Amino acid sequence: MSEKNLLGRRNFIKGFGAAAGVALAAPAMAVSEKADGVKWDKEVEVMIIGSGFAGLAAAIESVRQGAKDVHMFEKMSYFGGNSAINGGLYAAPGTPMQKTEGVKDSVDRMVADQVKAGRGVADEALLRHVAEHAVEGLQLTLDAGSEYHPYLQQLGGHSVARTYQTTVSCGAGITQPLYKECKRLGVKAHNRSKFEGFLVGKNGEIEGVKMRQNYHFGEDQPGEVLNIRAKRGVIMATGGFGQNVDLRMAQDPTLTAEVGCTNAPGATGEGMYEMFRLGAIPVHLAHIQSGPWASPDEGGFGYVSNYTIFNFPHSMAVHRLTGKRFMNEIADRKTRADAELSCRDEKGEAMPPLLITSYKHSKKHPNTKKVLKYDVGWKFDSVEALAKHFDVPLKPLKEQIAEYNSYVKSGDDKQFGKNMTKAKGKYIEAPFTVVRLWPKVHYCQGGVQINVKAEVKDSFTGKSIPKLYAAGEVTGGVHGVSRLGSCSIPECIVMGMTAARSVMKA
Template sequence: MSNIDLLGRRKFIAGLGIAAGAAMVAPAMAVSEKADGVKWDKEVEIVIIGSGFAGLAAAIEATKHGAKDVHIFEKMSYFGGNSAINGGLFAAPGTPMQKKEGVEDSVDRMVNDQLLSGRGIADEGLLRHVASHAVEALQMTLDAGSEYHPYLQQLGGHSVARTYQTSVSCGAGITQPLYKECKRIGVNTHNRSKFEGFLVGNKGEVVGVKMRQNYHFGEDQPGKVLNIRAKRGVIMATGGFAQNVDLRMAQDPTLTADVGCTNAPGATGEGMFEMFRLGAIPVHLAHIQSGPWASPDEGGFGYVSNYSIFNLPHSIAVSRTTGKRFMNEIADRKTRADAELSNRDEKGNPVPPLLISSFKDSKAHPNTEKVIKYNVGWKFESLEELATHFGVPLAGLKAQIAEYNGYVKTGEDKQFGKDMTLAKNKMIEAPFTVVRLWPKVHYCQGGVKVNTKAEVTDSFTGKSITGLYAAGEVCGGIHGVSRLGSCSIPECMVMGMTAARSLMNV
């Protein structure tokens, strides 16, 4: 293993500031304008900005309810947005696979798990709305041709196994079928088409959008801006801002450009900020989530993230300094990210902890082979070999594994209270597979405030902004302080479907 230069989070950054920072990822944008006297270049029924889970689901649902002229605009050259490159993990309560595996679950149970992770400030009404329609959304993906692994996973913070994962272990296993379905049913899709602001009627209602054509992400270009009238309304499904370093640092100065990020480069947040300019309420922007299952040995989401998500229930995460466990491997994301970030040397430099699995159990996941092949994970025949390689105290590690294997037998983790259900009969034993863990910026809990109709609330009137809907990561507040894994896809899809239903008055 190369001793790569691992750039972790610094405790404090002196004198930061957007003005002093690097050039903005997003170029300066013209803001919204009054539609009065505007020459319309095009009139359509429904405008959807963004082609991730939320935008695609909205388009399919609107068409299902009779919309004839639905248009999806995507600023990148490819469709699918950030949705295409995550783990493809979909939580839903009361699914066919839960029935098959004998897992008892309910909307209440899923909502309660999420409220705990939200630490008191999640939006129970929105969570319940999403959980109640999650199975329906899952069915939409199945109808479109999505395929899933034939087993459920129990992700961190979930009290039962309720997570499906696409058989390609990637969000593209959903966005590609949904995109194809959109094309099949006649949804119009436009790539390299960038949102540049709303066109607003005399009562403050959204009547259209300004869209720059032939846009090339990250470049200044003079593509023509079209004024597009949206007869029914506009659905903003523009995603989060994890890739906008200046704006994420405005919330958390430790999230510098050096901190890894799992997101697609287009996740820069202009759609959200344009809604704030229109009067939408900013909620929970300060809560930016890091994925605790990521590896410092590869870029972005990589191979390790899915590998660890699968293996964490039956593996141990240990400190390199002591060989001891330091967290419940399936606690919620924030709990784990915080625990991992505390693994440092005396000078405060990161010492990424190790995730140790039995090779026999880890190899059930398709990524294991790739993780080892690309040197972002390693196989060891003995504990001695492993300990020498990473400089972990052998005695401490040996004692820790013996102790943990005792918990596997009794089903009770006396160190961290881990739910040992999925660890049953899975002792940690040679040969081992090991990856390193270090959190990467993954998800923005914050965004615009919406209600259970996917309407956007105005900060002065407290009423919904007419003609405007929002769905997916661009919305804020639903998850509170920390989102549970596999709860974003159901949220994006259900809220996209909800926005479509609101627009179609069904």
């Protein structure tokens, strides 16, 4: 394979991996039934389906609000869901670290950034509710034992630095402490438990669910189905559908099985499907976000993603065909993903662009060692070696580096208007670290419509479906066309807490 066409068949296969193959088949559909005459096998006070950020936060807050019998069900063999493997990035306005670093921020400013990224169709009321309670949600994670790096990051589309990141640089730094806190509080957690449908009362209220026990993902299931009554209500925290290729392609035919995905294999959307069948309003299903920080050289989220998220503010992205920059490296995700996808060779074939960083700056992030160790990134002692390795025209590349460094010095990016605050004093100079960029499906903005109480709206009545709540990626409309990075965890945590408060007041 030539050096020029580095995104060959082998890397595509390595990128989307076995998990995407599992998701090629549509998930087995759940079917809801009337609760009339149902023999209940079990009764619980609060039922939570899903064990990611939203489900865990809902479980903890339910107990804090006085619940005595909280049950959390997870269809996979492990707890944490897709949340455990995300980037561990949490945005909030008015945090103690912002005050320490002298960053001026506000709820209004964070909401404005998200509304802009959402292209005018984001749900401002929900964004404001999350922003107003984001610090409270952050405190919940700290109380449970989550630990964060002692510095803030400014992610693409954010007008200021407001993002915390776990010290382990992934979502497990939050899900594991929250899960331990759930166990400490007496929450009953059940894995290998697959939601099979709602059991609906005479007035349309959710009386309970059908739950399959001993479920093994991707296999024929002989396990017993139990009818479980939820005394106060059901909180759906079942996540997105990024691994459901059929549903992805129904919304966007370009998102085929050869498009990688950062999600866990269980992100297939059955819970969302069944809420639609029940009458929930579908919102923004076609807005599926690809992460512009991903690499074609590794599967899933990988090591490169967090590496690039940290380094984008003080790095330079170049097209290998021209040696020139082609985007604002900290624009919102959709803007960058679209720009990267436009990087093609003379034949129109994919040509993953390069992110070039000075090693002395990149090495401050712990993933740099792993990126180099596992050969998904490269280190070069000269610009000549870098250009030769990737077949980039040397003269234009040298000129671009010099031009970019002039922007670092002046603080004014005349090419793409990049905010250079985090690039101050960080010039692009040898030795360099380099990774390749290519977007992967990461987040589904679409899902069921909810209000600021986390109640699921009914398309038939215009009111809320009684005793049904939802939080996290299974909901839709919150972020609009493009979600800003580090805004999903506060959304999940805050709306999980909100759902718990609502179910306890019902």
